[in-house]
Amino acid sequence: MRESTVERPSASPGAVHDQSRPDAVFKWLTAACSLVVIVIMAGIFFELVRNSGMAFREFGFSFLTTDSWNPIKGEFGAASSIYGTLVSTGIAMIIAIPLSIIIAVYLVEVAQPRVSRFIGGAVELLAAIPSIIYGMWGLFVFAALMQTHVQPFLGKHLGALPLFQGPPMGIGMLTAGLILAFMVLPFITAITRDVLMMVPPVLKESAYGVGSTMWEAVRFVSLKYGRRGIVGAVFLGFGRALGETMAVTFVIGNSHRISPSLFSAGNTIASSLANEFNEASEPIYLSSLFALALVLFCIMLAFQTIAHYWVTRMQRLEAGDR
Amino acid sequence: MRPRSRTERRAADTAMRVAMVPAALIGIAVLAWILWEVIARGIGALTPAFFTELPTPPGMEGGGLGNAILGTLLMTFLAALLGTPIGLLAGVFLCEFGPSSRIATVVRFTTNLLMGTPSIIIGIFVYSVLVLPFGRFSGWAGAVALAILILPVVMRTTEDMLNLVPDELRESGLALGAPRWRVTLGIIFRAARTGLVTGVLLAVARVSGETAPLLFTALNSFYWPGSLSQPTANMTVTIFNYAMSPYSDWQAKAWGASLLITVSVLAVTVLARFVIRDKRKRA
Numbered sequence: 212m213r214e215s216t217v218e219r220p221s222a223s224p225g226a227v228h229d230q231s232r233p234d235a236v237f238k239w240l241t242a243a244c245s246l247v248v249i250v251i252m253a254g255i256f257f258e259l260v261r262n263s264g265m266a267f268r269e270f271g272f273s274f275l276t277t278d279s280w281n282p283i284k285g286e287f288g289a290a291s292s293i294y295g296t297l298v299s300t301g302i303a304m305i306i307a308i309p310l311s312i313i314i315a316v317y318l319v320e321v322a323q324p325r326v327s328r329f330i331g332g333a334v335e336l337l338a339a340i341p342s343i344i345y346g347m348w349g350l351f352v353f354a355a356l357m358q359t360h361v362q363p364f365l366g367k368h369l370g371a372l373p374l375f376q377g378p379p380m381g382i383g384m385l386t387a388g389l390i391l392a393f394m395v396l397p398f399i400t401a402i403t404r405d406v407l408m409m410v411p412p413v414l415k416e417s418a419y420g421v422g423s424t425m426w427e428a429v430r431f432v433s434l435k436y437g438r439r440g441i442v443g444a445v446f447l448g449f450g451r452a453l454g455e456t457m458a459v460t461f462v463i464g465n466s467h468r469i470s471p472s473l474f475s476a477g478n479t480i481a482s483s484l485a486n487e488f489n490e491a492s493e494p495i496y497l498s499s500l501f502a503l504a505l506v507l508f509c510i511m512l513a514f515q516t517i518a519h520y521w522v523t524r525m526q527r528l529e530a531g532d533r
Numbered sequence: 534m535r536p537r538s539r540t541e542r543r544a545a546d547t548a549m550r551v552a553m554v555p556a557a558l559i560g561i562a563v564l565a566w567i568l569w570e571v572i573a574r575g576i577g578a579l580t581p582a583f584f585t586e587l588p589t590p591p592g593m594e595g596g597g598l599g600n601a602i603l604g605t606l607l608m609t610f611l612a613a614l615l616g617t618p619i620g621l622l623a624g625v626f627l628c629e630f631g632p633s634s635r636i637a638t639v640v641r642f643t644t645n646l647l648m649g650t651p652s653i654i655i656g657i658f659v660y661s662v663l664v665l666p667f668g669r670f671s672g673w674a675g676a677v678a679l680a681i682l683i684l685p686v687v688m689r690t691t692e693d694m695l696n697l698v699p700d701e702l703r704e705s706g707l708a709l710g711a712p713r714w715r716v717t718l719g720i721i722f723r724a725a726r727t728g729l730v731t732g733v734l735l736a737v738a739r740v741s742g743e744t745a746p747l748l749f750t751a752l753n754s755f756y757w758p759g760s761l762s763q764p765t766a767n768m769t770v771t772i773f774n775y776a777m778s779p780y781s782d783w784q785a786k787a788w789g790a791s792l793l794i795t796v797s798v799l800a801v802t803v804l805a806r807f808v809i810r811d812k813r814k815r816a
Contacts, residue, residue, distance in 0.1 A: 237714035241626035244619045245640045248688070251681055252643050255654060258661045310556050317553035333561045339802040340567060340795060341742025343769050347776055347791050348567045351574075351784075393563050400560070424546035447649075454651025456745040457773065481653050481745070488657065488749050504657045508650070515649040519642060 255508065263502035265495060274502060280467035280483075282491075287499035289506055291467045295384065295477040296507070299459060300452040302388025302473070303395055307452075308445055310392070311399035316429050318400075319407040331404065338397035346461030349390045354381035354462055357389075362474055377472040380464070385473040387463040391455055395448035402444035406437035439524050446518030454511060456481040480507040571792050578789025588755050588771075591780045598790055600766040604672065604758040608751060608767060609741045611676035616683030617733050623684075624691025625717055629703075632696075641692075648685040653745035655681050660749040672758060672765030675751025679740045686739070690732030694725040731805040738801035742794050744769035768794055 266274060266287060277288025314334070318327045358381030365375045410433045418428035434441065464476020465486050478486075480503050491497040582597045589596030627637050655678050663674040698721050706716035722729065740746075752764040753771055768790045775787035 234713040237712075237717070238626075238630050241622045241630060242636075245623035245626040245637075245688070247619055247623065248640060248643045248647050248685060251658075251684075252647055252650075254662065255650065255658045258658050259654075262661055310559065313549075313553055313556040314560055316549075317557050321550060321553055322557070330557050330561060333564045335806065336799060336802065337560060337564045337567075339739070339799055340564075341744070341769070341798055343742065343744045343772050344567065344571060344791050344795050347772065347787065348570055350776065352566070352570045396560065396563075424542055426546040426549040427542065429549075450649045454649075454653070456651065456653040457769075460773075461776070481651055484653050484657065485745060485748055488660075489752070501657065501661075504654055508654055511649060511651065511654075512646065515646050518649070519645055 259501055259505040259508055263498055263505045265498035266502040269495060270499075274499070275506065278467070278469050282487075282493070282496050285493065285495055287496070287502075289480070289499075289503055291469050292478055292480045292483050292503055293506065294469050295463065296453060296479040296481070296510075298384055298473075298477070299387045299391055299463065299479055300449065302385065303391030303452045304445070304449060306389065306392040307396045307399055307448060311396050311444075311448075312403055312434070312441065314396075314400045315403035315407055316433075318404050320425055320429055320433070331401075334397045334400050337393070338401065342394065342455060343457045343461075345390055345394055345458035349386065349458055350382070350461040353390065354386050357381045357386045366474070373471040374473050377470075377474040379474060380476070382462045382464045382476060383474050384463065384477045387459045387477075387479070388473070390458050390462060391452045394455060394458060395452050398451060399444045399448040402447065403437070403441050406440035406444070407433050409440075410436045439521055443518055443521040446514060446521060450511060450514050450518060453514065454481055454507065456485050460485045480504070568795070571788065571795050574785075575788040575790075575792025578785045579792065583786070583789055587757065588786075591778065591783060594782055598766075598768065598771060598786060600754065600757045601768045601771045601790065602793070604751070604754075604766040605741060605768040607758055607761070608672055608676045608679060608747075608765060609737060611673075611761070612679030612683055612740060613733065613737045615676065616680035616736075617687055620684045620687025620733075620736075621691050621722075621729065623688045624695060627688065627692045628695040629713075629717055629721075644685045644688050647681075648689070651745070652678075652682055652743055653748070656746035656749045659746070664750060669762070670750060670752035670764040672751050672761030672763065675747045675765060675767065676761070678746035678750045679743065682740045682743060682746060683733075683736045686736035687733055690736070691729060694728035694732060695721060697728065698724045727808060731808045734801055734805045738798050738805070742769065742798045744773055748773075 270277070270287065274287065275289050275293065277286070278290035278294070279286045279288050280291060281287075314330070318331050322330065358379050362375075362379030362381070362385070366377075366379060369375045407429075414432050414436060415428050418432045423431070459479050460482040463478055463482050465478050465482060466476040467478055467483070468475070470477065484500055484504055484507075487496075488500050491500055580597070582595060583599075584597060584602060585599045586595070586597035587600055588598060623640070627641060631637055659674050659678040659681070663677060664670055702720060702724055703716060706720045707713070711719070747767055747770050751767055751770070753774060754764045754766040756766070758765045772787045772790045772794070775783040775790070778784065
């Protein structure tokens with residue numbers, strides 16, 4: 212070990228030259244394996260475009276803006292699915308973002324280490340539960356609670372708003388949004404917690420030193436310092452909520468109608484796909500479902516790209532910490 | 534910033550401290566509630582027949598989901614067999630051969646995109662390349678869809694874990710005259726073994742609970758998975774179908790399957806996280 216520091220081969224492993232044949236083969240093999248992901252991504256895009264061609268030729272751009280979805284008449288429009296995807300994701304994010312950040316602050320700044328570890332562990336387990344379990348629980352347990360307590364309560368006190376009108380059915384847009392909130396909560400919490408833990412103690416101590424309260428130190432120092440990382444976490448949660456399938460399919464009610472009430476049944480792109488893909492007998496029906504999938508894929512690509520942009524900036528910021 | 538009185542600032546601080554406890558409790562409560570319901574409703578269905586017998590027609594009592602359990606195990610195992618080696622080697626490329634090269638950056642970005650792609654889209658993709666051309670749903674297609682989900686996770690953990698291995702270890706191996714591939718497979722993989730194994734376990738545990746990628750690939754079946762070129766029974770799609778059915782016996786079986794899947798996934802996750810944490814502490 213001592214000698215190795217004298218005449219060291221280049222510290223960067225990449226700079227080492229491959230001279231022997233097996234090494235070149237090994238390198239190309241690993242390169243080929245890593246290209247598999249690019250082939251898959253390109254393949255997904257190609258297949259979705261190819262198979263949705265018929266729908267886009269038939270309906271054109273109005274596919275995105277029409278909300279009629281009538282397999283019998285052969286009329287298909289994505290508007291209700293896109294609307295449902297955005298609304299359910301929106302509900303989830305409105306609830307999950309503040310809740311996750313508050314939990315993360317609690318775990319890092321307030322809770323005893325033992326309590327913090329326990330709750331942190333529970334939140335991580337919540338992330339590991341398969342989405343179909345959320346669906347089962349949502350349909351058989353949570354929807355019943357929504358129907359008997361939450362929805363009548365909201366209808367009674369906020370019934371003046373069109374958002375909370377209509378019969379309490381238990382299932383519907385609001386229930387789906389809430390379950391999505393429970394599903395993305397652990398992801399945002401875990402990343403936010405890690406980001407807050409990386410805030411240099413000196414910064415926080417300076418805040419306390421000038422007389423800040425805990426919340427002021429968090430708000431003006433920690434959250435500001437970790438802003439980018441937290442925005443990245445929010446984007447990741449957003450992405451998960453957008454594409455979540457099974458939990459939503461169980462509880463959203465699966466109706467291709469746009470209704471202003473959050474109590475009424477709706478659908479998302481993912482839930483329409485899960486429900487109808489195997490039933491689509493007409494080529495135009497199947498092609499329209501592929502077109503729906505393409506829309507979801509494109510929304511995802513856009514959000515992932517933005518999220519990636521934020522996360523790399525965060526990594527660059529925190530590179531010194533590791 | 535507007536200057537605020539000391540009472541006002543204190544009040545804001547106290548309000549936040551008070552709000553934090555119920556917020557944190559929500560996280561625990563949801564987990565406890567889900568676990569409680571899954572256990573309470575599922576435990577009754579877990580008879581010995583549940584693990585060994587075929588499903589009965591609707592309305593008939595008895596029977597089990599032995600075929601679905603076997604099918605899920607088979608497809609998950611095949612997916613791991615398919616996705617893990619590719620993921621490991623791809624991770625080696627990202628970490629060992631030019632980690633900051635242009636191509637590695639592109640691959641890393643694409644891996645993130647693939648990780649973020651909804652699993653139902655993976656299912657549709659596999660449907661269009663492996664189900665449509667052959668004209669039938671198959672266990673192979675299901676396994677490929679799951680493998681596509683495993684691949685990016687294994688790539689990322691492999692890269693992370695290999696990065697933890699100190700460069701001195703690589704250098705000493707190379708200095709002894711060992712070729713690069715032997716250093717990587719014999720020394721670096723061995724040093725990172727625990728992390729790699731747990732990373733793979735986590736990925737496999739995650740996909741074993743996936744439903745959406747199997748809906749249009751493996752479909753489901755009431756028979757034993759005799760050949761994987763046929764529609765193959767699996768637990769998650771069975772849960773979906775049974776839960777949506779009007780038969781109470783089927784719904785009870787769906788809860789039983791939910792309990793089985795939840796317990797297995799959580800057990801592997803807890804185990805893997807425990808090992809990873811232990812490893813990080815020692816590293």
